[in-house]
Amino acid sequence: MYYNFICNKCGEAFEIQASVSEISKGIKISCPKCTSNDVRRDYSTIFIGKKGGTDSGMVDLRNLSSGGCAPGCGSCGI
Numbered sequence: 001m002y003y004n005f006i007c008n009k010c011g012e013a014f015e016i017q018a019s020v021s022e023i024s025k026g027i028k029i030s031c032p033k034c035t036s037n038d039v040r041r042d043y044s045t046i047f048i049g050k051k052g053g054t055d056s057g058m059v060d061l062r063n064l065s066s067g068g069c070a071p072g073c074g075s076c077g078i
């Protein structure tokens, strides 16, 4: 899961990847810009564990037809 955060100190918006259990336990998160721990969750943008460009669908189709899978592909189940 990707979680969006906003730094209360410098206003930097960033995202981190963490599991739900890590988040619920309250892991320490620091701003990548000023390293402040004074950050808050940004609920205006939510990633459901998937990132990619607009051509990710085309890449998946190509991988299917060739029987292969791109490194790091998480959508084919291989």
Ligand SMILES: [Zn+2]
Pocket (backbone or CB within 6 Å): 007, 008, 009, 010, 011, 012, 031, 032, 033, 034, 035, 036
């Ligand atoms: Zn900051």
